[in-house]
Amino acid sequence: MDNFGILLVALLVGVVLGAAAAWFVLRRTADAASGVEAERLRAQAQGARADAERARADVSNAELRVSQAEVRVQEARAEAERARAQVAEARAAASDSQADAAEHQAAVAALQAKVVAAEAEKAAAVARAIEVAADRDALVKEFKLLSGQALDEQGKKADATAEARLKATDQLMTPIRESLAAFNERLTEVEKARVAMSTELAQQVKAVQFTGEQLRRETNALSTALRKPQVRGAWGELQLKRVAELAGMLEHCDFTQQSTSTTSEDRVIRPDLKVTLAEGKFVYVDAKVPLSAFLDAQETEDERDREHHLALFAKNVKGHVDALGGKNYWKADPGTPEFVVMFVPNEALGFEALRLIPDLHEYASGRNVVVATPSTLIAMLRSVAYGWKQAKLAESAAQVSTLGRELYERLGTMGHNVDKLGRALGSAVKAYNASVGSLETRVMVTARRFRDLNVTEAELGELTPIEEPLRQIAAPELVADATAVPAVIGRKASSELPEASALQRGEPDLFDLVGETSPEVAPPVRQHA
Structure with missing residues (x-):
């Protein structure tokens, strides 16, 4: 089972x-x-x-x-x-x-x-x-x-x-196999190029690192140098001079550096820049802005320390504004605008100052101080240069007006003399025509009788009178007395310019030649046969 x-x-x-x-x-x-x-x-x-x-x-x-x-x-x-x-x-x-x-x-x-x-x-x-x-x-x-x-x-x-x-x-x-082979070849070439570029890039990176290190050392040296008041002042003056030259001004002509003056309070002032305005007025510019706290803020890495240094920088700027307002530079020259320009030699400094003190312009204006960075100072100095150009144009216009008036007066004198010359030429033409008529009617008739007497076979030429009338001067400026014209700009009109006597000449004495003194131009005398 x-x-x-x-x-x-x-x-x-x-x-x-x-x-x-x-x-x-x-x-x-x-x-x-x-x-x-x-x-x-x-x-x-x-x-x-x-x-x-x-x-x-x-x-x-x-x-x-x-x-x-x-x-x-x-x-x-x-x-x-x-x-x-x-x-x-x-x-x-x-x-x-x-x-x-x-x-x-x-x-x-x-x-x-x-x-x-x-x-x-x-x-x-x-x-x-x-x-x-x-x-x-x-x-x-x-x-x-x-x-x-x-x-x-x-x-x-x-x-x-x-x-x-x-x-x-x-x-x-x-x-595809052929494409892959070509791609492998191209990839090999690209790899070689990449290796070469990597080598070159490594060299460039080393160069950039070296340049950065050198720049860092130079920056540290510059930062250390700018902490010294003398170096900082020289740097500010150099920046100020460059700005003035960029605005189209010339030293010792449109501006002056380190010019010493005395105010009405017997206080000696020495601004960094003294800009000359028209009519003998001036604008004073100061470039001594405190930079130590700002440099400390840029070097620190702790945010709290940086804010502390920036707050100190803002306080120093306001203190410098108060100091400039108390110097009263404008009292050194009467008529000078009652303000002084505080030049901030760097846009970053100006931006940081305005960030820390938003009402810096209002605060400075209340003390007759104008805060200007390079860009705003260039615009201000260009306006001054334009004013100088306009003043020079106005002066040139006055000189042109004076020269025009003198030329106008001389043209009047010359026209008067030319009119006299034309009248003398008319008298000469009249005397010439009269002489030609007398010669043809009296002398030539007798002379032709010598030919009839076979004394000579030469023919006597015919004399042609002058038929073209002289053009009279019609311009009233050339015949009127130019001294009566009022002066527009410049000196007052005089009765006679120094050059007028040199332009005037005596009338030619032609009346002794023809025996006639009529001022009218006689009609041309036609030759009689």
């Missing part, structure tokens, strides 16, 4: 494994196959599945029969045990009834017959299971054979397809 159970379990495991193997093979076959072959394999697989299902059904029936036989055997054994017990009881009570013993023996025989029948059914079920297992093994072998052939054919087809695809892929990959 135990061997039968083990065989039955092995049969079930074999069926399950065979079904799993068939499913796996069919799955691979289904994945690899294609077209009609795949359909054929699917049909075979379906047939195999049907056979497996039938085998499973037979196994199930066999199992059911075996179970029923086992139940019957168990029942028979139980009945046999009960019969043995009854036999024992019957033997114990043999004396009670021989008839009962016979019946019990008959029952035992019947039960034994049932056991034999159950054993026979069990043997038949085992034989059927063995047949089913043999059929399953044959089916699995046949399926393996068929699937192996299909797989071989499909593998050959797949190899051919793979070879064709490999060739096509190789053809497609050839341009």
